[in-house]
Amino acid sequence: MDELLKILKGNALESAENIGKMLGLSTDEVRTRIAEYEKNGVIRGYQAIVNEDVLKMDRVTAVIEVRVSPEREGGFNRIADRISKFDEVQSVYLMSGDFDLLLFVVGRDLKEVAFFVSEKLATIEGVHGTATHFMLKTYKHHGVFMETPDAYERLKVTP
């Protein structure tokens, strides 16, 4: 992967000036390249990684395994697109193994998610099975720990 993308994936707020110093590019060159990535769709957006567990929000997240029958033309894409359109669906992945699609779905409470599964999801033509698991706690998300472990103290000067 391009070093520029690696830097932004680690810290999307890094300034173009600092990125330029790290990569030996001018600030303008960095801006132009970021703009290109945005334009050609490699960069899809910028988000903060929030530890929602500490916010005490009235919200649950469910991980749902979905079994679907692929269609003659288009395979899983049409159904996956259709499912992706629901606002409560955060992520959709096509998987190998016992099921086909893996969804991350949010709702206010268990009942709301259950309603979504039985009324919206299971009734889509081609969906013929779901298994819902509720998430209890997040330890690590997108490579980031949700709690900072106490760093082991190091010496401040060594030869």
Added chain:
Amino acid sequence: MHMNDSKLRPNLLAQQLQAVPRSGIRDFFEIVSTMQDVISLGIGEPDFDAPWHIREASVFALERGATSYTSNLGLLSLRQDIARYLQDTMGLSYAPDTEILISVGVSEALDLAIRAICNPGDEIMYHEPCYVSYGPLIQFAHGVPVPVPTSMENEFRLTREALEARVTPRTKALLLNYPNNPTGAALGPEEAKDLADFVLAHDLILITDEIYAELTYDQSHVSVAAFPGMHERTIFLHGFSKAWAMTGFRLGYACAPPELTDAMMKIHQYTMLCAPILSQEAAREALRRVDEDVEVMKSEYRKRRNFLLNSFAEIGLPCFMPRGAFYAFPCIEKTGLTAKEFAFGLLEQEKVACVPGTAFGPSGEGFVRCAYATSLDAIKEAIQRMARFIGG
């Protein structure tokens, strides 16, 4: 009895030990350690923790009951892994059963190498600035340290002329460290060949401390040990502290032809017995996934190096572009301060710690060592404070 009371008994301490000056940076360490909120560019170790799979291998070994001695030379399986690694990455051939000794860090391996070859009065040459232990270890072994100064103008190169000017009939060995702590100098193929030629021409032993071998940024590492005729006269030293971020595991190794390995072994078996088994198990795991682990850290260091060097240029501190290791060695002469004054002033006024260049020998005067194995955020903040210190 307290050490300072030695006045009372003049013969209390060994002479060769009294000849070694008190470490120039000890006072500095002591002040830093009492201060809060210091940003440190003074650390000679990675800010990364050792990769988790390496730590996990050590935990697993402990659970299995790995709490015993190993053979004096170290675990044979580890020596075999090292032999394969050196062959693949540097083209060096060492026999695992007779030519590799696992030590407690390169620190111990340096001591073994020097004691194995040094007779009283033998001269050992090395470049300066250099790692802090070289001169003292030679003195402990009753040898004569012969530092050869290098300069920023000359890209901290050890030139043939400078070496020829200091070689004498008593010269026993040349001790090298590339990539270099503290300057960041690294060898290209031609420089390495020149050094090998010099060693051969004067029939010297080469001790080569290549602890930063994996950390080169613009060219791949060349070992002087790999040139024709060098194997039989070289003690090659390497370890896991730097590229794998394993300083606390205390694990290194020395490779040399059987006669030299036997000699080092004589000392090691009575002074150390063997390196810690848990660290040896961790090292076996470290050699299993070198590319992933080391590349991740190295690409991070490269960005930090570029950032730091560009920032030095902006705040007007001339600095040699380091080619390896993780240190930058900016020249602070234009501030009118000595290296020590600069380091102490920066610490007191701005709470940034870096190491005065004189810690690495008199030719380090006018320089300070800034480690970029420190988080980018810390480097950014340190640069702002340095700019303020220089400006006001």
